[in-house]
Amino acid sequence: MKSVAIIGTAGIPAAYGGFETLAENLTKKLSNKLNFTVFCSSKIYDTKIKNHNNSKLRYIRLNPNGIQSILYDAISIFKSIDKDVLLILGVSGCMTLPLIKILKRRPKIITNIDGLEWKREKWGKYAKIFLKISERFACKYSDTIIADNKKIQNYVLQEYNKKATLIEYGGDHASSVSPELTNYEKPYAFSVCRIEPENNIDIMLKAFSKTNHKLMVVGNWENSKYGRELLLKYKSKKNISLLSPIYDEKRLNALRSNCSIYLHGHSAGGTNPSLVEAMWLGLPVLAFDISYNRYTTNNQALYFKNHQDLEKLLQGTSKTSFDKIARAMKATAKKRYRWDLIADKYLSIFED
Structure with a gap:
């Protein structure tokens, strides 16, 4: 061999x-x-x-x-x-x-x-x-x-x-986990990423701060000035939960697999593994509008370029539409990932 x-x-x-x-x-x-x-x-x-x-x-x-x-x-x-x-x-x-x-x-x-x-x-x-x-x-x-x-x-x-x-x-290593491990009341939107400007966390937080929708973000907030400033600005918002990195895969999958919306703000790189995993879990995806993300999601997710776009999507998209997107994400993942x-x-x- x-x-x-x-x-x-x-x-x-x-x-x-x-x-x-x-x-x-x-x-x-x-x-x-x-x-x-x-x-x-x-x-x-x-x-x-x-x-x-x-x-x-x-x-x-x-x-x-x-x-x-x-x-x-x-x-x-x-x-x-x-x-x-x-x-x-x-x-x-x-x-x-x-x-x-x-x-x-x-x-x-x-x-x-x-x-x-x-x-x-x-x-x-x-x-x-x-x-x-x-x-x-x-x-x-x-x-x-x-x-x-x-x-x-x-x-x-x-x-x-x-x-x-x-x-x-x-992405088929990602698995759904019972919601009992989350300790969070549904529905909530979810994102996990490094807290860096290129992942557009500021856009997500600003959009959600203007709505009543719940948002949970897992990331390394203390590793940069950018992250610390966002943590200080938004940690008091009742509808926003900013969590430190979670290395327990079962707990992370529980939070992710039970969310109602998966947010993907990455604007650099190619096919991002966390996005592929979310698609395999059959989650409705809202992604930053860049060619990499459109290709990965087969142009079937919803996309935003700024906080105004994201706020409109949150306020104007029906559950039926989100369910349709979730099915499309799962179908693409089964075929390609x-x-x-x-x-x-x-x-x-x-x-x-």
């Missing part, structure tokens, strides 16, 4: 994150056909098991996020040069790829470039320059580029004259 190293995640068992969930499900579905090694951060996992999903785990003593992610990914890449295939998730370590390409015996390099990371507002000028260069190196030196959204696929073709393979995410389908697409690339 071919040997495959998965690089660029915090690790497995998956605790959080789209790439971690991808690694979890690829190893679960394909470990009978491929020999996987997954690189994990010892900063994340207190208990360091050696195997999971019949796959080998190797630990790097660095943080997988932030500035340390560059070295974390680079070390993982150099420790994997004896493998047949490198699956690199994200572009942080891709400045090393020219060195890998000159080796006499080199692995096949497959890179999922994620969204357009260099465009995110949270990065400063020099970080954006570095990420853009890393993206360029990923597209130039990888044997295969994976795009998780049609718009990303088009971007790679236009920007680098290279054809990317479109593979999205699965199944892990068996996603795993088969990755397998065809690994074995090519």
Whole structure:
């Protein structure tokens, strides 16, 4: 069997994150056909098991996020040069790829470039320059580029004259949970995300503050000035609940699966895993109006560009319409966002 190293995640068992969930499900579905090694951060996992999903785990003593992610990914890449295939998730370590390409015996390099990371507002000028260069190196030196959204696929073709393979995410690991775990009275709208300007939390909060509709948002409010200011401004609103990050998957799924509306404010990136999961749960979706989100939802959700749009949708959309949207989201998810389908697409690339 071919040997495959998965690089660029915090690790497995998956605790959080789209790439971690991808690694979890690829190893679960394909470990009978491929020999996987997954690189994990010892900063994340207190208990360091050696195997999971019949796959080998190797630990790097660095943080997988932030500035340390560059070295974390680079070390993982150099420790994997004896493998047949490198699956690199994200572009942080891709400045090393020219060195890998000159080796006499080199692995096949497959890179999922994620969204357009260099465009995110949270990065400063020099970080954006570095990420853009890393993206360029990923597209130039990888044997295969994976795009998780049609718009990303088009971007790679236009920007680098290279054809990317479109593979999205699965959502069928998300499960409905009994409402008894929520301790919240229905109906309520729900969103879970990093509290960053590009996720348009301010638009959501402003819109709901002008209505009687209940809103619950789960996120890392204390991690930025933006988040702290929003928390201070809206925490006293009776119809708005601002919750700290929830790492108990069962409790998070209980809150999410029992909401009456799922709000998705992301304006950067490609196919967002949390949106795919919400669609699989059959939730009516209100999404920020950007091409990525329209493609992911098959243009069948409702969309807003500002707080006025969102307020009008909340006040003017009937339950019958929301129910119709929920059914459309579920149908699209069943057709496009199944892990068996996603795993088969990755397998065809690994074995090519």
